[in-house]
């Protein structure tokens with residue numbers, strides 16, 4: 001990456017900078033590879049944050065199916081993590097994971113999971129797990145909230161037979177011919193997944209992130225305290241593909257100790273450690289065994305660290321410096337936090353990140369762990385909170401005695417409650433991935449780059465005023 005004009009003497013964040021187009025020989029945005037090349041097997045440079053409100057098994061599976069990587073949070077109990085990893089591994093790599101309900105469940109219950117939008121639907125199984133039928137989610141909009149789902153099953157929705165679908169293009173064509181937005185996929189009468197026309201289309205554009213056995217990939221985080229070796233071994237035996245060691249201040253001896261212990265286990269999987277913002281920290285973490293360094297102190301949407309402590313660093317400069325240091329050492333950087341638009345992902349990659357970690361933005365999606373709520377104006381949202389918030393600290397340390405717990409909660413560095421609204425046009429994670437990857441593919445072609453590595457070297461970055469940033473926004477209402 002090069003600066004367009006003078007190299008700045010102060011630190012910058014994403015809004016401070018822009019990408020300058022340069023001469024390009026690339027004929028199509030589809031001629032671009034977004035694979036991060038960081039040893040994780042991901043095919044798009046998107047990682048979901050290890051936050052309780054962001055990454056659960058469903059979001060991790062949906063993200064891996066499109067080539068990204070979900071990081072399950074360290075606050076899940078080990079048994080729960082084990083079950084979540086195995087669940088992700090059991091999901092289809094070709095078809096969407098169904099939302100399954102029983103015939104006695106009500107419409108109100110279903111609407112807490114699935115909004116009444118095109119392309120979504122419910123699978124109804126009996127108490128033995130046998131398939132009874134399917135309901136297009138749009139149907140929920142006009143049904144009474146106390147109606148039983150079983151009573152909405154008359155007139156079975158057309159299903160697809162897995163044997164008839166030799167490829168995603170075929171699935172798309174079959175659904176278009178049958179005028180279906182959503183369909184269950186059956187194999188010998190058993191449900192193996194669902195498809196929307198959009199998801200069939202996506203399968204022609206994305207490549208899933210897979211492990212050596214062809215199953216969806218998934219990452220998990222652990223903290224730096226307790227028996228880190230036992231936790232790391234347990235996650236590896238459950239099949240985790242990437243291990244993340246995560247603490248607020250990643251450049252501390254406790255982290256280096258924990259990292260060495262995990263690296264010495266030789267688990268044969270990439271080890272990510274963070275969070276840090278300097279080249280010195282990268283050298284120490286890579287020296288202790290990290291192959292990927294997680295970068296970002298204070299940019300997160302739920303994060304109050306900068307206001308509480310003044311500590312952190314504007315994220316674009318933090319990524320630029322640490323990615324250069326990591327590259328020298330044969331390691332990689334994930335840019336973690338502060339991403340609100342596809343442009344931020346493009347800028348993090350331009351600064352040298354292999355992948356970009358997104359939290360709060362993904363908390364407002366159908367696949368995120370929380371239940372859907374509706375505000376007074378009828379807009380759908382999910383709750384989110386910081387992992388260092390009073391709420392998270394209370395839940396994390398719920399087994400401590402009240403005195404110790406009270407001491408811990410004094411040091412909160414995150415907000416405990418926020419509403420993250422679902423984008424009515426993009427309510428699912430996959431809709432956001434479409435938006436991010438199409439934006440970033442286009443960024444690559446403006447820079448004349450066909451790969452993440454080429455984008456690192458070819459990007460030309462300018463510095464803009466607040467007015468320059470404002471000018472870039474669209475104007476939905478006249479001025």
Ligand SMILES: NC(=O)C1=CN([C@@H]2O[C@H](COP(=O)(O)OP(=O)(O)OC[C@H]3O[C@@H](n4cnc5c(N)ncnc54)[C@H](OP(=O)(O)O)[C@@H]3O)[C@@H](O)[C@H]2O)C=CC1
Nearest residue numbers: 223225246247248249275296297298299303305387388413
């Ligand atoms: N990226 C960011 O800007 C930040 C992210 N977070 C996220 O919040 C979550 C919780 O993090 P964390 O607070 O580390 O988890 P914990 O509360 O589990 O703390 C882990 C350990 O680190 C110690 N610790 C915490 N902060 C510091 C510090 N500034 N200097 C030295 N030691 C420290 C704690 O000790 P003690 O409590 O006794 O001090 C504890 O022993 C993580 O997911 C983390 O990534 C949190 C803050 C900033």
Ligand SMILES: Nc1nc2c(ncn2[C@@H]2O[C@H](COP(=O)(O)O)[C@@H](O)[C@H]2O)c(=O)[nH]1
Nearest residue numbers: 049300301303337338359360386387388414
């Ligand atoms: N200082 C804090 N940082 C937090 C907290 N919870 C999460 N995080 C960090 O934010 C990113 C995600 O950023 P986002 O802008 O995409 O939401 C996450 O990966 C953590 O590094 C917190 O309570 N305090």
Ligand SMILES: [K+]
Nearest residue numbers: 298299300303
């Ligand atoms: K912040």
